[in-house]
Amino acid sequence: MNLRILTLIGRExxxxxxxxLIGSLVVFGLLRLLGGDVALMILGQDADPDAAIALREQLGxxxxxxxxxxxxxxxxxxxxxxxxxxxxxxxxxxIVARMGPTSLLAFGxxxxxxxxxxxxxxxxxxxxxxxxxxVIDVLSQLAIAMPSFWAALLLVYLFAVILGWLPAGGxxxxxxxxxxxxxxxxxxxxxxxxxxxxxxxxxxxxxxxxIMNEDYIRTAMAKGRxxxxxxxxxxxxxxxxxxxxxxTLQLGQLLAGAIVLENVFVIPGLGRLLLVAVxxxxxxxxxxxxxVILMIILAMNFLMDIAYGLLDPRIADKKAAAAxx
Amino acid sequence: MAEIAQDVAATHAPARRxxxxxxxxxxxxxxxxxxxxxxxxxxxxxxxxxxxxxRLAPPGTPGFPLxxxxxxxxxxxxxxxxxxxxxxxxxxxxxxxxxxGTVLGLLTAAAGxxxxxxxxxAVDVGVAIPGILVALVIATALEPGNTASIIAIVIWFxxxxxxxxxxxxxxxxxxxxxxxxxxxxxxxxxxxTRHVLPNIGSxxxxxxxxxxxxxxxxxxxxxxxxIGAQPPTASWGRILKEAQPMIDVAPSLMLFPGLAILLAxxxxxxxxxxLRSYLDPRQIAVQGS
Amino acid sequence: xxxxxxxxVRIGAHxxxxxxxxxxxxxxxxxLVGESGxxxxxxxxxxxxxxxxxxxxxxxxxxxxxxxVGMRESELARMRGAEIGFIPQDPTRALNPTMxxxxxxxxxxxxxTELDRGAVHARTLELLExxxxxxxxxxxxxxxxxxxxxxQQRVLIAMAIAAxxxxxxxxxxxxxxxxxxxxxxxxxxxxxxxxxGMGLLFxxxxxxxxxxxxxxxxxxxxxxxxxxxxxxxxxxxxxHRYTSALIGAAPELPRGDALARMMGKRFSVIPGAVPPIGxxxxxxxxxxxxxxxxxxxxxxxxxxxxxxGHRLKCWHxxxxxxxx
Numbered sequence: 001m002n003l004r005i006l007t008l009i010g011r012e013x014x015x016x017x018x019x020x021l022i023g024s025l026v027v028f029g030l031l032r033l034l035g036g037d038v039a040l041m042i043l044g045q046d047a048d049p050d051a052a053i054a055l056r057e058q059l060g061x062x063x064x065x066x067x068x069x070x071x072x073x074x075x076x077x078x079x080x081x082x083x084x085x086x087x088x089x090x091x092x093x094x095i096v097a098r099m100g101p102t103s104l105l106a107f108g109x110x111x112x113x114x115x116x117x118x119x120x121x122x123x124x125x126x127x128x129x130x131x132x133x134x135v136i137d138v139l140s141q142l143a144i145a146m147p148s149f150w151a152a153l154l155l156v157y158l159f160a161v162i163l164g165w166l167p168a169g170g171x172x173x174x175x176x177x178x179x180x181x182x183x184x185x186x187x188x189x190x191x192x193x194x195x196x197x198x199x200x201x202x203x204x205x206x207x208x209x210x211i212m213n214e215d216y217i218r219t220a221m222a223k224g225r226x227x228x229x230x231x232x233x234x235x236x237x238x239x240x241x242x243x244x245x246x247x248t249l250q251l252g253q254l255l256a257g258a259i260v261l262e263n264v265f266v267i268p269g270l271g272r273l274l275l276v277a278v279x280x281x282x283x284x285x286x287x288x289x290x291x292v293i294l295m296i297i298l299a300m301n302f303l304m305d306i307a308y309g310l311l312d313p314r315i316a317d318k319k320a321a322a323a324x325x
Numbered sequence: 326m327a328e329i330a331q332d333v334a335a336t337h338a339p340a341r342r343x344x345x346x347x348x349x350x351x352x353x354x355x356x357x358x359x360x361x362x363x364x365x366x367x368x369x370x371x372x373x374x375x376x377x378x379x380r381l382a383p384p385g386t387p388g389f390p391l392x393x394x395x396x397x398x399x400x401x402x403x404x405x406x407x408x409x410x411x412x413x414x415x416x417x418x419x420x421x422x423x424x425x426g427t428v429l430g431l432l433t434a435a436a437g438x439x440x441x442x443x444x445x446x447a448v449d450v451g452v453a454i455p456g457i458l459v460a461l462v463i464a465t466a467l468e469p470g471n472t473a474s475i476i477a478i479v480i481w482f483x484x485x486x487x488x489x490x491x492x493x494x495x496x497x498x499x500x501x502x503x504x505x506x507x508x509x510x511x512x513x514x515x516x517x518t519r520h521v522l523p524n525i526g527s528x529x530x531x532x533x534x535x536x537x538x539x540x541x542x543x544x545x546x547x548x549x550x551x552i553g554a555q556p557p558t559a560s561w562g563r564i565l566k567e568a569q570p571m572i573d574v575a576p577s578l579m580l581f582p583g584l585a586i587l588l589a590x591x592x593x594x595x596x597x598x599x600l601r602s603y604l605d606p607r608q609i610a611v612q613g614s
Numbered sequence: 615x616x617x618x619x620x621x622x623v624r625i626g627a628h629x630x631x632x633x634x635x636x637x638x639x640x641x642x643x644x645x646l647v648g649e650s651g652x653x654x655x656x657x658x659x660x661x662x663x664x665x666x667x668x669x670x671x672x673x674x675x676x677x678x679x680x681x682x683v684g685m686r687e688s689e690l691a692r693m694r695g696a697e698i699g700f701i702p703q704d705p706t707r708a709l710n711p712t713m714x715x716x717x718x719x720x721x722x723x724x725x726x727t728e729l730d731r732g733a734v735h736a737r738t739l740e741l742l743e744x745x746x747x748x749x750x751x752x753x754x755x756x757x758x759x760x761x762x763x764x765x766q767q768r769v770l771i772a773m774a775i776a777a778x779x780x781x782x783x784x785x786x787x788x789x790x791x792x793x794x795x796x797x798x799x800x801x802x803x804x805x806x807x808x809x810x811g812m813g814l815l816f817x818x819x820x821x822x823x824x825x826x827x828x829x830x831x832x833x834x835x836x837x838x839x840x841x842x843x844x845x846x847x848x849x850x851x852x853x854h855r856y857t858s859a860l861i862g863a864a865p866e867l868p869r870g871d872a873l874a875r876m877m878g879k880r881f882s883v884i885p886g887a888v889p890p891i892g893x894x895x896x897x898x899x900x901x902x903x904x905x906x907x908x909x910x911x912x913x914x915x916x917x918x919x920x921x922x923g924h925r926l927k928c929w930h931x932x933x934x935x936x937x938x
Contacts, residue, residue: 019450027462035466145591147542149549150583153569161573168572215707218664222702223773224695224725226687227667234710241712249453256455260546264569275550278461286465290458297453311712 008309016302023294027287028069041283042085055085059284072287084282091285094273095292101171102269104181106258106296108189113197114243118236120197121204126228128209136201143198148257152191152264159187169266188265192257196250203242211235241311248304251297259293270296347599350534353592357585361408370399372406372559381575391581394564395571400578404585406559411589414471414553415540418478423533425479426486431517433487434494445491451484456543457550464552474553478543482536489532493525527604534597538590545586561586615640615813616661616781621673621683623653623660623837628892630669631657631837634918635925638781643807643814645824645831645845647860651888653837655703658783658817662698663690677781696726699774699812701784701803705766705791709758716754719773726777741772745802764795768802775806781813782806788823800827821860825849833857836889836899838915843924853924853931855904859884898929906930 035041039055056062059082060071075081081091124136160168166187172180211217212231220230259271266272270289277285369390370376376389376397384392384400391400433444460477467473497503503520547553548562556563561582568578616638623631631653638644646654659665661675663682675682677697682690694700702708710718716738723734742750745768758766767787774782784803788796804827807814818824824831824845831848833841833856841854852858863884886903889895898916901907908930916927 022450023454030462031466034463041466141591141594142587145538145542145587145594147545147549147565147583147586147590149546150565150579150586153565153572153579153583157572157576157579161576212667215702215704216710218659219700219702219708219770219773220710220721221664221691222662222694222700223722224691224777226691229691234713238710238712252453252455256457256546259455259457259461260550263550274461278465278552281465283465286462290462293458294454297455301453 005310009306012302012305016298019298020295023298024073024291025069027290027294028072031283031287032065035283038283042281044281072284075288076291081288082284084277084280084285086280087276087282087285091288095270095288098268098270098273099292100173100269101267102258102262102271102293103296104174104185105188105192105262105267105269106254106300108185109192109196109258110247110254110300112189113193113200114247116193116197117200117204117243118239121201122208122232122236122239124201124205125208125212126231133205136205140198140202143194146195148191148195149260149264151194152187152261155187155191156265169264171265171267171269184265184267188261188267191264192254192261195257196247196254199250200243200246203246204239207239207242208235211238237311241308244304244308244311248301248308251300251304255293255297344599344602346595347603350592350595350597350599353588354596357408357589357592358412360405361412364402364405364409368399368402368405370402372398372402373557374398381571381578383575384577384581392575392577394567394578395575400564400581403559403564404561404581407561407564407582407585408589410471410548410554410558410560411541411544411586414474414478414544415537418475418544419482419533419536419540421475421479422482423486423529423536426483427490427529429483430487430490431494431521434491434498434521435517448484448487448491452488454481454484456481457546460543460547460552461550464547469552470555471553471558474544474547477547478540481543482540485536486532489528490525493528494521497521497524527600531597531601531604534593534600538593538597541586541589541593615642615678616815617674617676618661619674619676621657621660621671621675623656623665624670624672625666625668625891629837630891631660633657633673633837633839636832636839636842638813638815640780641811641813642830643804643816643828645828646815646817646834647819647821647824647831648834649819649884649888651890652819652834654817654819654834655785657834657837658785658815659700661815662694662700662783663687664694664700695722695779696777697779697781699777699779699782701767701770701774701782701787703786703789705763705770706758708770709766711758713757714754715756715758715761715769719769719776722773722776737776741776742769744775744806745769745772746798747772763791764799767791767795767799771799771802771806775810775812778810779812781815783815783817785817786819787816789818796823803827821849833860836894838899838927839925840900840916840927841925847924851924853926854928855906855930855932856884856900858932859903898927 031041032038037052038059038061039052040047043051043055060068063071072081075092079092081095083090120136124132156168159166167184168187169184171184174181208231212235214235216234217227217230220234221227225233258269259274261267262269262271263275270293274286274289274293277289370388374397376393376399378397379386379389379393380397381395382389382393384390386392389399389401391404393399394403429444429448433441433448436444456477459481460474463477463480464473467476498516498521503516506516506520544553544560545562545565548560549566550562551566554560554563564582565579565586568575568582571578618633618636621631621633621636622629636644646658648654656665656669660669660671661682663685665671671683673683677693680693682693685693709715719738719741720734723729723737727734727737729737738754739750742753747753747765747768753761753765753769758769761769767790771787782803787803788799791799800823803814803816806812814828816824816827821831825848828845830843831845832839833848833854835856841848841852841857848857849861852861884903889902895902895912896915897913898904898907898911901911904911910929914929916929918925918927920926
């Protein structure tokens with residue numbers, strides 16, 4: 001498009017790659033630092049020494065560390081990360097297969113929580129009578145304090161056990177059966193969005209209340225809009241900016257919640273595999289999965305920062321000025 | 326003349342009204358702590374006792390006010406004992422993380438511009454990493470259990486504590502009398518402890534309360550996933566986990582532990598909010614985790 | 615064209631504006647003068663329904679034969695832009711910072727005309743040229759923070775006249791601008807309103823400016839219209855104490871003005887300050903700052919007198935030739 005956007009994307013891409021590299025080093029190092037010998041971690045500390053020796057050969061654990069590291073990172077590009085020790089499955093294949101469900105859950109929740117926050121926050125600002133403001137505050141506090149996995153169980157009880165409208169778990173791929181897929185995602189997405197939506201709603205409400213007093217709302221009205229029309233057309237876009245900021249900060253929480261809820265609803269995503277791997281002491285699987293999830297967060301951060309730069313032209317200009325100044 | 330009197334009155338701090346959040350939060354926290362402490366002396370039933378004949382009793386059954394789980398353990402007892410675990414893990418982890426994180430934050434605030442920007446960036450990245458991920462990695466390397474939980478939560482919270490400290494510490498360091506002290510020859514450590522810490526103290530107290538809340542939530546999540554407290558240690562998260570398969574048969578099992586978590590987290594959150602309004606509404610900006 | 619009768623604007627328990635009568639004839643230019651806090655801006659905004667949300671309006675504002683007070687918001691909104699244009703005060707805050715300038719002007723066209731995209735584009739460029747922004751096309755894609763205050767004000771003027779309204783309300787359009795730019799903007803407003811036969815309500819705290827732009831001037835204090843007449847009359851033969859005080863304090867009136875020579879005075883300051891909302895005295899609202907106040911001023915608010923089109927609300931007006 002134009003130079004400003006290109007420089008923005010370029011800068012964000014560099015941050016992305018640098019963070020990814022550092023992240024991979026940290027994951028690689030932390031496991032070995034805390035756990036010591038990889039083979040013993042997998043087999044158990046009091047395993048048969050011969051089995052340990054054989055495993056070290058098999059996994060190439062006798063090679064120098066930097067070689068192991070490069071080999072591992074390279075595996076992401078070549079598509080070969082090895083096989084799980086006890087599970088026997090191909091790690092790379094599993095990761096690819098499970099990206100879909102996790103992304104659907106995470107992005108779905110992000111979208112839903114943003115839309116929910118914009119709707120509820122705007123409504124509450126436009127109708128800022130005492131009562132509704134206080135009610136929203138109380139509900140927000142409750143939503144924030146509620147563990148997502150408990151909310152999930154409550155939702156399952158209400159909608160699956162009692163009402164029978166939605167499935168209690170499981171997952172249908174989007175390509176197979178779109179309607180069924182969405183049905184299976186309603187409860188998990190609802191549980192995941194709840195807490196983050198509550199936080200975003202407060203920001204939207206506060207931003208909208210500020211915006212309602214801005215002069216440019218009056219200008220829009222002077223052109224022929226009603227107050228509500230002016231707020232929606234001009235305000236919403238400007239209220240979206242703090243929402244994007246907050247969403248960026250909540251990304252870590254979002255993925256964490258996705259990991260937990262995949263296990264509650266038995267969704268075959270990265271989080272589910274991660275827990276299974278942790279329980280099975282599959283060090284290499286955990287290592288790779290952790291890095292992949294980290295990459296998802298970094299990638300979402302990347303997109304968010306670009307969205308932010310697009311929404312508020314002043315920010316991109318300021319950043320550019322700061323970079324040259 | 327009247328205007329002058331008005332001006333003078335406005336510069337004095339207005340009478341401190343106790344915010345409702347502080348009261349409600351305080352009550353809830355006291356309740357949770359009280360229950361946890363009480364559990365050391367008395368519980369309705371012996372926590373380890375399995376009443377096999379009364380398995381899955383519904384709430385209101387005589388002798389078991391909140392019912393029993395599938396092994397026949399009294400739910401009320403389990404919840405009381407579970408409070409101990411949640412508080413223990415959360416408080417220990419938070420205190421550790423605050424100590425280390427604050428030091429890190431102070432170091433960053435006092436560092437030269439280049440070092441500072443690198444450290445601050447690192448802190449930001451640290452904040453962005455989901456703690457559950459860290460915990461899962463640690464649980465792979467170490468044995469699952471409360472210790473692993475604590476270590477994981479500490480690593481998770483250190484960047485948060487650091488980030489909260491950096492801004493206010495920088496502000497205090499920029500104050501005239503502090504610059505004077507430094508110019509006068511006072512060592513950095515001296516300045517930090519004598520001048521900076523007391524001034525950011527109220528921020529740290531508020532942050533501690535909020536982090537206790539997050540810690541409880543984190544411990545519950547880890548126990549729920551099975552990598553935190555291991556049986557037979559009672560933990561709200563673990564009780565919730567065991568309740569899940571029984572959801573159609575005995576839904577009340579998941580109700581009470583979840584409610585306990587909700588109240589404890591709500592309590593600490595409100596306490597933090599209340600303290601923030603009460604102590605100094607202008608200076609404190611708490612980062613939620 | 616515009617008739618205001620018994621207009622009352624209340625905020626909470628306080629009456630901010632109380633104007634018994636004010637008219638703007640088609641194509642005429644009327645000025646409203648007063649210090650900050652006099653209620654002139656609120657009066658102007660109330661005509662178009664742009665007053666603050668907390669303000670409650672009662673009385674009558676008739677535009678042609680339509681009653682604006684009590685009109686449904688959607689109808690009133692339709693009239694804005696199409697029939698009544700509004701130029702706001704502070705251009706740096708009156709434009710949406712995240713929307714391109716071209717689009718904001720186009721919005722005025724799309725809301726009030728049936729033009730298609732191509733025509734809107736062409737007309738936007740036309741408008742930019744009309745407000746004397748050189749190289750009009752370059753402005754379309756710029757954001758408000760990328761252009762100067764004077765340029766922003768021109769954009770706002772373009773938006774206000776875009777749909778060809780019959781009444782233009784300008785709320786202190788030059789107050790927030792550099793002195794060097796002010797004259798150009800004023801000239802622009804006068805030219806445009808003349809060229810399109812628009813009526814103009816010009817609000818300002820600068821008497822000299824209003825005098826040079828408007829045919830008739832109304833002086834506002836404490837929300838009351840204390841004096842009204844032709845510009846010439848008001849400036850050369852002020853009758854209200856406040857008006858003559860304003861003239862005395864006005865540095866912009868040209869030195870050559872007969873009045874200034876006659877009075878041989880230097881600039882003077884009006885004693886006291888405009889009271890905040892709810893702080894006005896009973897009776898004549900100006901009495902605490904007036905040199906000629908009496909018992910009557912304290913007990914009865916002045917009644918309007920009319921001497922050949924020169925209206926006045928004062929118990930002790932300045933006699934012709936008197937010093938204030």
